[in-house]
Amino acid sequence: MIDPPLTMPPKRVTRPPVRPTTVRYPVLVVVFVCAACGLVYELELVALASYLIGDSVTQASVVLSLMVFAMGVGSLLAKRLRCRAAVGFGLVEGALALIGGCSALVLYAAFAWLGEARYVVVAFSLAIGVLIGAEIPLLLSLIQRAESSPSPGVREGVLDGVREGGRDGVWEGGRAKESAADPAGTVADLFAADYVGALVGGLAFPFLLLPWLGQLTGALVTGGVNAVAGGGLVLWLFRRDLTGRSRALLIGMNVAVLAVLATATVLVDDFEAAARRAVYGDDVRVAVRTDLQEVVVTGERGSPPDLFVDGRLRAGGEDASRYHESLVHPAMNGPHARVLIFGGGDGLAAREVLRHAGVRSVTVVEIDPGVVRLARTNPELTALNRHALLDPRVHVAFADAFHWLRGAAATRQEETVAGPRERYDVVISDLPDPGISAGAKLYSEEFYGLASRVLADEGRLVVHAGSAAASPRTYWTVDSTLRAAGFATRPYSAHGRGAHVAAGPDRADRSGGTDAGAADAGAADWGYLLATAGTYPPELALPAGTPPLRSLTPGALATGARAVERTRDERATPPPPSTLVHPRYGG
Numbered sequence: 001m002i003d004p005p006l007t008m009p010p011k012r013v014t015r016p017p018v019r020p021t022t023v024r025y026p027v028l029v030v031v032f033v034c035a036a037c038g039l040v041y042e043l044e045l046v047a048l049a050s051y052l053i054g055d056s057v058t059q060a061s062v063v064l065s066l067m068v069f070a071m072g073v074g075s076l077l078a079k080r081l082r083c084r085a086a087v088g089f090g091l092v093e094g095a096l097a098l099i100g101g102c103s104a105l106v107l108y109a110a111f112a113w114l115g116e117a118r119y120v121v122v123a124f125s126l127a128i129g130v131l132i133g134a135e136i137p138l139l140l141s142l143i144q145r146a147e148s149s150p151s152p153g154v155r156e157g158v159l160d161g162v163r164e165g166g167r168d169g170v171w172e173g174g175r176a177k178e179s180a181a182d183p184a185g186t187v188a189d190l191f192a193a194d195y196v197g198a199l200v201g202g203l204a205f206p207f208l209l210l211p212w213l214g215q216l217t218g219a220l221v222t223g224g225v226n227a228v229a230g231g232g233l234v235l236w237l238f239r240r241d242l243t244g245r246s247r248a249l250l251i252g253m254n255v256a257v258l259a260v261l262a263t264a265t266v267l268v269d270d271f272e273a274a275a276r277r278a279v280y281g282d283d284v285r286v287a288v289r290t291d292l293q294e295v296v297v298t299g300e301r302g303s304p305p306d307l308f309v310d311g312r313l314r315a316g317g318e319d320a321s322r323y324h325e326s327l328v329h330p331a332m333n334g335p336h337a338r339v340l341i342f343g344g345g346d347g348l349a350a351r352e353v354l355r356h357a358g359v360r361s362v363t364v365v366e367i368d369p370g371v372v373r374l375a376r377t378n379p380e381l382t383a384l385n386r387h388a389l390l391d392p393r394v395h396v397a398f399a400d401a402f403h404w405l406r407g408a409a410a411t412r413q414e415e416t417v418a419g420p421r422e423r424y425d426v427v428i429s430d431l432p433d434p435g436i437s438a439g440a441k442l443y444s445e446e447f448y449g450l451a452s453r454v455l456a457d458e459g460r461l462v463v464h465a466g467s468a469a470a471s472p473r474t475y476w477t478v479d480s481t482l483r484a485a486g487f488a489t490r491p492y493s494a495h496g497r498g499a500h501v502a503a504g505p506d507r508a509d510r511s512g513g514t515d516a517g518a519a520d521a522g523a524a525d526w527g528y529l530l531a532t533a534g535t536y537p538p539e540l541a542l543p544a545g546t547p548p549l550r551s552l553t554p555g556a557l558a559t560g561a562r563a564v565e566r567t568r569d570e571r572a573t574p575p576p577p578s579t580l581v582h583p584r585y586g587g
Helices: 025-051 056-114 116-146 154-162 169-180 185-236 244-266 270-279 320-331 348-353 370-375 381-387 401-405 437-443 443-453 472-484 554-565
Strands: 284-289 296-298 306-309 312-315 338-344 361-366 393-399 425-429 456-462 487-495 525-533
Touching: 025 116, 025 185, 056 116, 056 185, 056 244, 056 270, 116 185, 154 443, 154 525, 185 244, 244 270, 270 296, 284 370, 296 370, 306 361, 320 425, 320 456, 320 487, 320 554, 338 348, 338 472, 348 361, 348 381, 361 370, 361 487, 370 393, 370 437, 370 472, 401 437, 401 443, 425 443, 437 443, 437 554, 443 456, 456 472, 472 487, 472 525, 487 554, 525 554
Parallel strands: 338 361, 338 425, 361 393, 425 456
Antiparallel strands: 284 296, 296 306, 306 312, 456 525, 487 525
């Protein structure tokens, strides 16, 4: 006698809201969107930290390394949420949208009102990294759970296929089981979507978000997209995995996050104006965001204006004459019919050059047309530069100085200018401090080697090399680099109110005092190097027939030369030169 088979009571199975084979594709789309948003958050932190703090190499290294480390921590922490993966993912995306979307606002607020942004950068890098790291483990858990749940439709498909002896029913009914048995394929799909999304986010940030929306609005809009994608996935596709309380929590959180982001987007212009007043004072005359940088003109009406470029004082109204007189006039001691100026888009160096008789042509190589446009049209700046950029002897080439020297086509030119084959009697390097990483190539041995090719016989090159008192190693590294390129140098310096903020402190100093990142008041100097090709350094003197100057005298020039020599460490080995592949500034 054959015993009848025992029939076990059926186990209770949770029915997924959709067929298991349709779960993966919406999840991959959301992974793509979230990955794009995550990379935008990273790039936004790097870009804003570099702008506010300076030294883009350091800021990129700090943000990216902390974020990758935090992503690993987030992956480990996600293990605790696997039992409630749906609500966990929804909460993670809501928090990521809020923190990432508001990160630029909070970072700029800390810079403007507290004067310190470094710790805020670290905190946001860690928080965003932890949340990004938790995304993939939670989504993998959701996909595997959904695709391994045998719904009634799947069971019936398998049985029908067996009864009918056909293979199609077995194949269709068993697709979910095969998918669930291939975790490696699921992981590959998730990471493929993640990497492609990161590519799109990385390209969208510089080419779409920054030009069209700016850093603050761009981050807020990215947060909104992040919230809609993450919350929508959980509330639609995995809604039956949520309890009523969890569903209400996620809906309330997403509505609150979107409301905060929308409100901040509406008020972002007012916030930016208030933050700008906190940074530059109440006397902001002009604030322009060009394609490359932010240009701000400040100062009281009737007084010389201050020009800030990306938060760094480029021309202090009261000290503009002191800085540019010291930069230009010693280099004009000799033939000076043809003059080349790197930087100088404010027109102030050209103003001093044009005061000398015998100047036939001045070529200004400036990377940002917006600075030149402002220097030509703003009444305060045109009064300060005496309309130098409108002089018919002045030609402006809009190009990167290094590429221009190499003979590459200028990015944009106002009119046809002489190419690098023309030889110049004087070359003036009126560029930001070498401690700013983005401009380190303009203080490299290769750059000075190219500059030597455009110098005429007995031509002079003068370089603004930062503060000799506050950053002596940087200053003497520029000296070593010039010598390595075949120049003989003559160091000197000048003192002024705004000298110590040229390298870009955390906060613009409106009082002429110091801040946490600046040198003391006694170290407020500009360092220069006058150089000529060969082994004999040029004479440090004012040329005969020098027009009347406001601050520079032969005595002041000699005093500046002695002051610089006191910063040289005679016992130490001279610092090695800086090259393109081994920049030695910013340390």
